[in-house]
Amino acid sequence: MDDLKQTLLDAIATIDHLEIMPSVVAGGIELAYRGKSIGHFHSDHELDLRLSKKVTQMLGLQHSPQSLFHPKRSINSPWIEIRFFHQDDIERVVSLIKMAISLC
Secondary structure (H helix, E strand, O other), rough: OHHHHHHHHOOOOOOOOEEEEEOOOOOEEEEEEEEEEEEEEEOOOEEEEEEOOHHHHHHHOOOOOOOOOOOOOOOOOOOOEOOOOOOOHHHHHHHHHHHHHHHH
16 A cells, blocks of 8 residues: 555544444445445545535536546536645645535
8 A cells, every 4th residue: 555545544443433444346446434435545645436416616626537437527516636745735635534524
């Protein structure tokens, strides 16, 4: 596992009621809050996160046309692929995960 992904997992490990477990969707790691799936990793640098169409639009997030896993994902999907490549990205991704939790 990549160090950056591990840093992210360590940063969210103390969030109450957040479960980090094997993913049946992508074969990697799934995030669930109180039993509801809120995300899963596609790779060491990509998290597919359930935020809602309204939130993704409000934040200006867009579905990547270069997506390997969901190239034809609807713009109305509540899911968005979040990529992170630098240590500076971790705080933003943690914030987005907390936002996903608040929508549960």
